[in-house]
Structure formats: C-alpha cells, structure tokens
Amino acid sequence: MRRAAAVRGLLLLLAVGVVALLPAVISDYRALELGYVAIYFIAMIGLNILTGFAGQISLGHGAFMGIGGYTTAILAANHGVNDLATLPLAGLVAGVVGFLFGFPALRLAGVYLALATFALAVALPSLAKKFEGITGGSNGIFLPRIAPSGDWLYYVSWSVALIMFTLAWILVRGRLGRTFRAIRDSEIAAVSSGISLSRYKTIAFGISAFYAGVAGALLAIPTGAIFPETFPASLSILLLTGVVVGGVGSLWGMLIGALFVQFIPVYGSDWLRNLLEPLGVDIADTTPGVPAVLYGTILLAVLLLARSGVAGLVQRAANSLTNRFNLRQLQRHITPSRREA
Amino acid sequence: MVLAMDWGLLAQQIVSGLALGAVYGSLALALVLIHRTTNVVNFAQGEMAMFTTYIAWSLNHHMSYWPAFLLTLAIAFAGGAAIERTVIRPVERGSPLTVIMITIALFVIFGGLASWIWTGEERDFPTPFAPQPIRIAGVTFGRHEIAVIVITLATVIVLWAFFRFTKLGLAMRAAAIGPEASRLLGVRVGSMFALGWGFAALLGAVSGMMVAPLLVLSPTMMQPILIYAFAAAVLGGIDSPAGAVIGGLALGVGINLLATYVDFVTSELELPVAFAILIGVLLLRPAGVFGRVVARRV
Numbered sequence: 039m040r041r042a043a044a045v046r047g048l049l050l051l052l053a054v055g056v057v058a059l060l061p062a063v064i065s066d067y068r069a070l071e072l073g074y075v076a077i078y079f080i081a082m083i084g085l086n087i088l089t090g091f092a093g094q095i096s097l098g099h100g101a102f103m104g105i106g107g108y109t110t111a112i113l114a115a116n117h118g119v120n121d122l123a124t125l126p127l128a129g130l131v132a133g134v135v136g137f138l139f140g141f142p143a144l145r146l147a148g149v150y151l152a153l154a155t156f157a158l159a160v161a162l163p164s165l166a167k168k169f170e171g172i173t174g175g176s177n178g179i180f181l182p183r184i185a186p187s188g189d190w191l192y193y194v195s196w197s198v199a200l201i202m203f204t205l206a207w208i209l210v211r212g213r214l215g216r217t218f219r220a221i222r223d224s225e226i227a228a229v230s231s232g233i234s235l236s237r238y239k240t241i242a243f244g245i246s247a248f249y250a251g252v253a254g255a256l257l258a259i260p261t262g263a264i265f266p267e268t269f270p271a272s273l274s275i276l277l278l279t280g281v282v283v284g285g286v287g288s289l290w291g292m293l294i295g296a297l298f299v300q301f302i303p304v305y306g307s308d309w310l311r312n313l314l315e316p317l318g319v320d321i322a323d324t325t326p327g328v329p330a331v332l333y334g335t336i337l338l339a340v341l342l343l344a345r346s347g348v349a350g351l352v353q354r355a356a357n358s359l360t361n362r363f364n365l366r367q368l369q370r371h372i373t374p375s376r377r378e379a
Numbered sequence: 380m381v382l383a384m385d386w387g388l389l390a391q392q393i394v395s396g397l398a399l400g401a402v403y404g405s406l407a408l409a410l411v412l413i414h415r416t417t418n419v420v421n422f423a424q425g426e427m428a429m430f431t432t433y434i435a436w437s438l439n440h441h442m443s444y445w446p447a448f449l450l451t452l453a454i455a456f457a458g459g460a461a462i463e464r465t466v467i468r469p470v471e472r473g474s475p476l477t478v479i480m481i482t483i484a485l486f487v488i489f490g491g492l493a494s495w496i497w498t499g500e501e502r503d504f505p506t507p508f509a510p511q512p513i514r515i516a517g518v519t520f521g522r523h524e525i526a527v528i529v530i531t532l533a534t535v536i537v538l539w540a541f542f543r544f545t546k547l548g549l550a551m552r553a554a555a556i557g558p559e560a561s562r563l564l565g566v567r568v569g570s571m572f573a574l575g576w577g578f579a580a581l582l583g584a585v586s587g588m589m590v591a592p593l594l595v596l597s598p599t600m601m602q603p604i605l606i607y608a609f610a611a612a613v614l615g616g617i618d619s620p621a622g623a624v625i626g627g628l629a630l631g632v633g634i635n636l637l638a639t640y641v642d643f644v645t646s647e648l649e650l651p652v653a654f655a656i657l658i659g660v661l662l663l664r665p666a667g668v669f670g671r672v673v674a675r676r677v
Contacts, residue, residue: 149479152420157610160603161651165651167647278483325495327492328491331487331491337487341484
C-alpha cells in the first residue's frame with residue numbers, strides 16, 4: 039500500500055515536471071493549444087466532482103463557464119480590474135448560481151436533471167443575446183488585453199489547473215468526498231446515516247460550478263473577447279463527453295478527457311483521413327462534420343466497451359501488473375522452502 | 380387597446396402556433412413513446428428526425444413527394460428499431476448516465492454525419508401544397524400550415540388507434556408496463572422495445588418533414604425544436620401521450636402569442652421561455668399536467 043502511494047506521488051511529481059518544462063521544446067502555438075487543455079481540465083474536474091463523486095448529471099456546465107466568463111469580461115472591460123485577479127470572483131459568481139440551481143435540481147433525478155441542465159445550456163446564449171446592456175449582445179465584450187503569448191497562457195492556466203487539481207484531490211479524499219460518494223451510491227443509505235441530501239447536493243453543484251466558472255473566466259483571456267457563441271450548448275455536451283472518455287470518478291483521467299476535447303475536434307479529420315486513405319476513402323480537407331462523427335463514435339465505443347473510460351483501462355492494466363509483481367514476490371518466498379523439503 | 384384588437388392577426392398567429400405546436404407535439408410524443416417503453420429520454424430524437432428529413436430531401440430528387448415521404452417513413456422506422464437493437468439494448472439496465480450519454484453520442488454522430496454527407500449548407504425543403512393561401516372568413520392562412528396540423532394530428536391518431544385497437548399495440552403497451560409479466564405471457568418484450576423506437580423515429584421523421592418547409596433544412600434545424608419538445612413532454616407529463624400532444628400545441632400557440640403581443644419577448648427569448656416552463660413544471664408538478672404521480676417504493 040505504501041509503495042503504491044509512493045509510486046503515485048512520484049508519478050505526480052514527474053507529471054508536474056513535464057508540464058513545467060514542456061514549453062521549452064514545443065512551439066508557441068502548441069503551448070496555446072495545451073493552455074486550452076488546462077482550461078478544459080479545470081472545468082472537467084469540477085464536472086466530475088458533481089457527476090463522478092456526487093452522482094448528479096449536468097449537461098449545463100457550459101452555461102456555468104459562461105457565467106464565469108462574463109463575470110471576468112465585465113469586470114476587466116468595464117471596471118478596469120486585472121483579468122487574472124477576477125478569476126476567484128468569476129468562480130464565486132458561477133458557484134453561487136450553481137448552488138442556487140442545485141435547489142430545483144434537488145427534486146430532479148436522472149433524466150429530469152439532465153433535461154433541466156441541458157435546457158439551461160441552450161437558454162444561456164439566447165439570454166446573453168437578449169440582455170445586451172450587460173453582455174454586449176451578439177457584439178460581445180472585448181477585454182483590455184489578449185494573452186501576450188501561447189507560453190504565457192500555458193503557464194497561467196496550468197498553474198491555476200495545478201491549484202484546482204490539488205484542491206479537488208484533497209476534497210474527494212476528505213469528509214466531503216466521502217459524503218458525496220455515499221449519496222452517489224445510495225441516497226437512502228446516506229439519509230439513514232444522517233446526511234442531509236439537500237445540503238450536500240447543492241454544495242456539490244456549487245463547487246462544481248465554481249470550477250466551471252474559473253475555467254470559463256480563463257477561456258475569455260486568450261482571445262481577449264467573449265460572445266454568446268463562446269459558450270454554446272455543444273460545449274456542455276463536449277465537457278460531459280470528455281468526462282466519460284477520461285473516466286467518470288477519476289480526477290487524473292480528466293487530463294485524458296481534456297486532451298480529447300481539445301484535439302479531436304481540431305485534428306480529428308486529419309487523423310481519420312490518414313487512416314482511411316489506404317482504404318480508398320477520400321475525405322476532403324474541409325468536410326464538416328467529420329470530427330463530430332469521430333468523437334461521437336469514440337464516445338459510443340467507450341460507453342459500450344469500457345464504461346470506466348481511459349482511466350479505468352489504465353487502472354485495470356496497473357492492477358494486473360502489480361498482481362503479477364506480487365505473485366512473483368510470493369513465488370520467490372515459497373520456492374526456497376520447497377527446495378529444502 | 381382591446382377595441383383595436385386585430386382578430387385576423389390573432390387567428391393567424393393561433394394557426395401558425397398550432398402548426399409549430401403540432402410539430403413540437405409529435406416530437407414530444409416520440410420522446411414519450413421511448414420513455415414509456417425503455418425509460419430513456421432520447422436526446423438524439425431531434426437529430427434523428429433531421430437526418431431522416433435529409434434522406435427525404437435526397438429522395439425527392441428521384442421521385443415525387445408522396446412516395447419519397449412514405450419511403451422515408453419506412454427508412455426511419457427501420458433505422459429507429461435498428462438503433463434500439465444495436466446500441467440501446469446493451470445498456471438497458473445501466474445507470475441513467477450511461478443511457479443518456481449513449482443518446483448524446485447518437486446526437487453528435489447524426490449531426491456530424493448530416494454535415495458530412497449533405498454539407499452544412501441550408502436547403503429548401505419542398506412542400507406538396509400550393510403556395511396560395513386559403514381564405515377563411517376573410518382571414519388568410521398558409522396552406523402548408525393547415526396541412527401540418529392535419530397531417531401530424533392524423534399520424535398521432537393513427538398511432539393511438541394502433542395502440543388501442545390492435546393486438547400488437549396491446550403487446551407493446553403490456554411490455555412497457557410490466558416487462559416481466561409480459562414475457563411470461565409470451566410477449567417478445569425485446570422486439571416490442573425495438574418497435575417502440577421504430578415508431579418514435581417515424582414520428583420524428585413526420586415532424587422533421589413537416590417543419591422543414593416552415594424553416595430551412597440545416598443540420599441544426601431540430602435542436603431548438605427538441606428543447607420545445609422536451610418542454611412539451613414535461614408539461615404534459617413525460618409518460619402521457621395525450622399530454623405530450625396537448626403540451627406541444629399549448630406551447631406552440633403560447634410562445635407565438637407571447638412573441639406577437641408582448642414586446643419584451645423577442646425571438647431570443649423564446650428558448651428561455653421554454654426553459655422557464657420546463658423548470659417551472661418540474662418544480663411545481665414534476666409529473667406534468669396530465670401525468671400520474673408515481674409513488675416510489677424505497
């Protein structure tokens with residue numbers, strides 16, 4: 039057990055080291071893309087706390103990102119606040135909205151909750167267009183600056199991601215995480231042990247929306263502008279897709295999910311073209327819809343074949359490796375005695 | 380204000396609201412049908428409808444309207460049943476998250492396939508009805524709008540009669556209410572579920588082909604309509620077929636009248652209004668207006 043913890047700690051240190059040094063060897067544009075990965079990573083950690091740990095479905099996390107994004111944009115553009123300084127407040131505003139949304143969500147379970155949150159995701163861009171006075175409508179809001187470079191964005195968003203990941207890691211291992219898991223596994227058993235469902239479900243929504251709000255605020259920074267279309271309903275779907283592919287209930291799996299969300303839509307067509315070219319199927323450079331087909335199919339395959347996502351597959355592989363290792367240790371202990379006999 | 384009321388405008392708005400409402404209602408009915416049989420809310424219902432409408436658009440280049448219409452219905456039916464058999468069956472007993480995500484995967488795949496095959500360009504979808512409006516009592520109505528109301532409601536009535544009066548319909552209802560008992564009585568429950576998905580896809584195809592001439596055919600055409608259909612289904616009670624249709628009609632007329640007579644409600648606010656209705660109903664009367672309150676056994 040202690041060895042496993044040590045291995046895990048080493049892996050984490052290694053990962054932080056790689057992330058810290060990576061910009062030295064990659065292009066500025068690649069760093070920008072990986073900066074976006076960190077942003078999705080943060081949002082998906084939050085979504086996974088809600089879905090993977092507290093067992094509540096949200097198809098509306100793009101909307102909470104939108105609330106965070108607009109908070110930052112309004113503060114930076116209209117009130118001259120430094121954009122990075124607005125991050126905690128953006129998270130807080132989204133968190134409060136998420137907490138309040140948790141109350142109606144209390145009465146809903148499963149499909150109804152999915153419906154309500156999805157409707158929230160669809161309604162937000164329309165609302166942003168309607169209330170032009172606050173959001174600038176379709177013209178959007180322009181921040182005083184855009185991200186100076188890809189490397190800059192990379193370091194900013196990965197630093198925030200590291201903090202948020204650590205907080206989440208502490209949270210899910212503590213009392214709150216245990217409470218969430220109890221609710222997920224059996225609401226009746228949780229209530230019987232004295233857990234207040236309404237209190238902890240709304241808290242889960244609030245924390246989860248806080249993460250989304252911080253991620254949404256970061257999303258406003260690289261381009262220096264946000265529009266209602268920055269947070270479409272498809273963003274919410276993409277986030278939940280990433281959570282499922284990465285592994286529901288696994289925090290580090292969200293890294294895989296975030297890479298999936300960032301790179302499949304952008305490079306999916308290229309990969310598929312190279313894959314299908316030998317078979318005589320020609321995909322034009324500009325064919326729309328190809329990435330969507332690809333990521334939908336991957337999602338379907340994960341759901342049907344590997345329900346615990348990539349994280350689950352890795353966990354299973356690691357388990358079988360350690361089992362084999364332990365077995366060998368065991369055999370080494372046994373063999374000499376057999377020889378003596 | 381009341382004296383200056385334009386009754387002709389009111390009648391026109393009610394009729395076009397009913398036309399849209401019939402479309403929302405039939406898609407909502409498709410959702411209810413699937414929810415009753417397999418306990419799934421099918422997020423892909425709208426995209427499946429959009430996809431079959433594109434198939435009809437392609438068929439229209441090779442044959443006249445009505446043969447293409449019927450052939451599309453057959454394709455939709457077979458496709459819906461095939462989807463149930465291949466991807467829904469394996470996760471039927473899974474958690475709600477898994478089943479919802481499967482339908483979302485279908486949503487993404489159908490949307491992508493439609494853009495891939497037919498490109499993202501907007502297309503004009505034909506209507507078999509003459510463009511000249513009908514005049515009733517001095518007020519003009521669009522011929523297609525009247526036809527949409529008639530055709531969608533006729534489809535709904537035929538389906539209702541099927542469930543009410545045929546042996547197969549009875550077997551499908553039995554499979555939905557008590558799968559175990561039905562299986563013991565010799566009903567092939569699995570096939571009934573597949574049929575349910577087939578009928579739902581067929582209803583979706585009707586709603587897609589009816590609404591496409593009112594809007595333009597594009598890969599995202601059905602997305603707002605799906606939200607209205609969700610709201611209609613929840614308003615009527617997600618297990619009540621009649622409630623879904625009435626909910627759809629009420630929503631269509633209500634939103635049209637709000638948009639016409641309340642200045643504040645512009646086109647951007649129509650979706651949020653549907654969202655507000657959805658949340659409001661879920662909070663105040665989760666079983667819907669026509670739904671039965673189900674006591675949960677713990």
